[in-house]
Amino acid sequence: MENETETNASDGDATGDATGVSGSTDGAEPVTFSWRGIRAGLVTCVPVAFGVAGYGVAFGVLANQVGLSVAEAALMSALVVAGASQIVAVELWADPIPIAAIVVTTFAINLRYSLMGAALQPWFKRLSASKAYGSLFFMADENWALTMRDFRAGNRRGAFLLGSGIAIWTFWVASTVVGALAGETIGDPAQYGVDFVLAAVFLALAAELWEGRSSLAPWMASLGTAVIAAEALPGRWYILLGGLAAAVVEVIRHDR
Amino acid sequence: MIGDGALSLEPIVVAVVLAMAVVTYATKTGGLWLLNRIEASERLEAALSVLPGAIVIAVLGPELAAGGPAEWGAGVLVVAVMWRTESILLALCTGVVSVVLLRGLL
Numbered sequence: 001m002e003n004e005t006e007t008n009a010s011d012g013d014a015t016g017d018a019t020g021v022s023g024s025t026d027g028a029e030p031v032t033f034s035w036r037g038i039r040a041g042l043v044t045c046v047p048v049a050f051g052v053a054g055y056g057v058a059f060g061v062l063a064n065q066v067g068l069s070v071a072e073a074a075l076m077s078a079l080v081v082a083g084a085s086q087i088v089a090v091e092l093w094a095d096p097i098p099i100a101a102i103v104v105t106t107f108a109i110n111l112r113y114s115l116m117g118a119a120l121q122p123w124f125k126r127l128s129a130s131k132a133y134g135s136l137f138f139m140a141d142e143n144w145a146l147t148m149r150d151f152r153a154g155n156r157r158g159a160f161l162l163g164s165g166i167a168i169w170t171f172w173v174a175s176t177v178v179g180a181l182a183g184e185t186i187g188d189p190a191q192y193g194v195d196f197v198l199a200a201v202f203l204a205l206a207a208e209l210w211e212g213r214s215s216l217a218p219w220m221a222s223l224g225t226a227v228i229a230a231e232a233l234p235g236r237w238y239i240l241l242g243g244l245a246a247a248v249v250e251v252i253r254h255d256r
Numbered sequence: 257m258i259g260d261g262a263l264s265l266e267p268i269v270v271a272v273v274l275a276m277a278v279v280t281y282a283t284k285t286g287g288l289w290l291l292n293r294i295e296a297s298e299r300l301e302a303a304l305s306v307l308p309g310a311i312v313i314a315v316l317g318p319e320l321a322a323g324g325p326a327e328w329g330a331g332v333l334v335v336a337v338m339w340r341t342e343s344i345l346l347a348l349c350t351g352v353v354s355v356v357l358l359r360g361l362l
Contacts, residue, residue, distance in 0.1 A: 047345035054352070070262035072269045079277035089276060099272055106276045110283040112311060118287030119307040125292055136284045141315070148308045181262070193352040193359075196327065200334045200351030202316050207338035207347075209309040222310040223317045230318030242314025247303035254302035 031126040031158040040155075041147065041163025048142045049167040052083070053175035054197040059087050060179020066093040070180040077176040081140060081169060083198075084236065085109040109236040115243050116144045120161070123151050127158045138165020140172075145205045217253065218246035326358035 056077065063073035068090065080086055085106045092102050117124075117136055124132045135158075143164035150160045209215070226242030233241075320331055334351040341347070 047343070047348070050345065051348045068269065069264045069266075071265050072273070075265070075270065076273045076276065079273060080280050082280045085276070085280065097268060097272055099275070102272060103275045103279055107279040107283060110280045113280075113284040114287035114290075115307055115311060116287065117284055118291050119304050121288055121291040121304070122301070124288055132288060133285050136288065137281060139284050145308060145312065193356040196330060196352055196355040197348065199316060199319050199323075199327070199331065200348050200355075202312050202319075203331050203334040203351070204338045204347040206309065206312045206316060207335045208342070209312060211309070215306075215309055218306040218310050219313045222313045226314035226317040227321050230321070238318055239311060239314045242317065243307055243311045246306050246310030246313075250306040251299050251303050254299055 029156055031123050031156045033127055033131050033158040035159075037157030037159030038163035038166070040150070040157055041143070041160035041165070042167045043163075044150070044160075045143050045146055045164035045167035048146065048164075048201060049171035051197045051201045052140070052142055052168055053171040055083055056172045056175030057179035057182070058195065058197075059083065059090070060176040060181070061183045062087060062090045062179075063176070064180045064183030066090050067095075068093070068180070070177060073180040074173055074177050077173045078169070080106070081138065081165075081172065082106075082110050082113070083140065083172070088235075105235055112236065112239040112243065113139060113144075115240065116141075119148060120144075120151075123156065123158060131158065131162075135159070135162040135165065138162055138169055140165065140168050142201055142205075143168050145209070149205075149208060218249045221249040222246040324362070326355055326362050329358050329362075330355035 059077065060070075060073055063076070063086075064070075068076075076086055076089075088105055088109060089102045092098055092105060116139065124135075127135075139161060143161060146164050147161040150157060222242035222245055225245035226238040229238035229241045320327060323331075330351050333354050334347045337343075337350045338347040
């Protein structure tokens with residue numbers, strides 16, 4: 001699927017197909033930012049973007065049901081690019097619009113992206129600010145996970161997040177329009193299993209991110225914390241707390 | 257509601273969307289911005305290394321806990337297909353089809 005061994009005139013460096021054996025994820029080689037990186041991200045992400053599209057149709061349907069126009073729903077998908085927070089926002093939608101509740105909830109739900117962005121830092125610190133912060137606009141849960149996977153496999157394609165993000169963005173906006181247009185005829189998305197798409201994507205990614213027994217302790221910490229926090233706290237704080245709990249467990253293990 | 261044009265953009269709605277976009281972009285860039293300004297120790301890097309899997313699990317845990325036998329069964333199938341085929345698309349289709357079937361059966 002990816003032709004990593006081709007030389008690439010545009011960035012002049014060997015891309016990282018052989019860096020996996022270098023023993024360091026943070027070696028001296030530069031992180032590239034090339035068309036080939038964008039293309040690799042795009043191609044890898046298209047199957048996942050189909051899943052995101054299922055979710056986008058669901059968002060479009062919900063947005064339509066609370067009275068947003070097709071253009072308004074599409075604008076939200078194009079500018080916010082954060083599925084869970086958009087769905088919660090339209091669930092909060094009322095007349096008059098509870099502006100503060102929506103904006104604060106959006107922030108709380110999306111605070112997990114700060115952790116995700118932080119996890120990209122070992123590679124993104126080598127990119128220019130405009131490339132790094134421009135790419136982050138397109139970061140969603142799914143393409144972030146695919147990008148981490150690509151970096152950890154030893155590739156140093158800094159444009160992978162942008163490429164995979166463009167795939168997500170395109171499918172996300174287009175499927176929002178489909179859902180908003182079809183809203184009144186589609187009915188309840190649960191009857192098509194669309195509500196299960198996100199869980200399925202994340203389960204698939206979990207199966208890939210599993211690194212054997214070393215994953216067990218941090219994952220159990222995250223799971224326990226998240227399940228309890230989801231009961232006790234509103235919004236999506238449980239994601240942030242689960243991630244932090246796992247990080248604490250890993251630091252304790254690292255110190256021993 | 258049907259009378260509203262599909263292309264209508266109410267100023268107040270656009271303003272709320274813009275505010276959502278600004279706070280979301282701040283969350284997406286905030287972590288990198290902060291880490292670029294502090295020295296990342298070895299311990300911090302160890303902590304960051306477990307985040308991908310941990311975040312995925314934190315999203316999944318409550319989601320699956322809120323589900324029932326249909327969701328759990330479909331979830332097992334997704335993981336099984338992923339392990340065997342490493343195809344996200346196939347795993348996704350299996351999950352969606354099986355959850356619909358299992359909800360009908362159970």
